[in-house]
Amino acid sequence: MNISWYFCETVRINWPTIQTLDMPKIFKTEDGSDTLFDPHYGEYYHSIHGSVQESNHVFIESGLKTIKNQDIIIFEVGFGTGLNAYLTALEANKTTKIIQYFAIEKHPLLKKDWENLNYPNMTADHNTGLFQQLHLAEWENKVRISLNFNLQKIEADLTEFKYHSLPGFDLIYFDAFSPVSQPELWQTEIFNQLFRQCNPGGRIVTYCAKGSVRRALIEAGFMVERLPGPPGKREMLRGSKSAL
């Protein structure tokens, strides 16, 4: 068995197979931060080895902090619990950079599903107000969350999404459920569209290191690096569009 495939598929699925009908339900991951289990896709929203740890490693450290622009356009696939948006907004508030954050989500969570997530307690800032603001922001409109962070949540299906109303992306957080449960989201056609929408020098980061995903990203035009993954996972992927 390909090891990267093994890790890609097991850190978010196959954890205690506790499934009840009234989920999504909160579970504690190994770093103490919460995640949700989605009964429809049969997957956790994050790595069972640590939600905050994974999000910081894959999206903030290997993604956001490598983009040197003053103004950064981010596109997230799967707003979900809002964890990536929250950590990104905290990071933006520590800098003079301006971030425009677009996030697509097919199944927005209800308030009862996100309001008890412990993410604000897991960060030094304990910014519960910010976390709530991200979730309460109106869908489809650009909302100023702070001086450095604007958010537009888009309720749509990625497989049917037309990007023409959005600016070019400097960074893509590709945080869909795994290729096992959602193979249609990890296809070359999807990555072709994302590649076209990327600015020169733009990047895509994902927790998944599966060989077929790497090949699909390369086919779409990205130069792809395998990077060390977060604790519990050997590798992750980062793709870059040539800066011309």
Ligand SMILES: C[S@@+](CC[C@H](N)C(=O)[O-])C[C@H]1O[C@@H](n2cnc3c(N)ncnc32)[C@H](O)[C@@H]1O
């Ligand atoms: C791994 S979870 C998201 C994790 C999220 N970034 C977070 O920090 O909580 C994947 C997300 O993709 C969403 N999703 C599933 N299919 C989708 C689709 N076709 N288009 C857009 N979003 C989709 C799910 O509802 C879920 O919220």
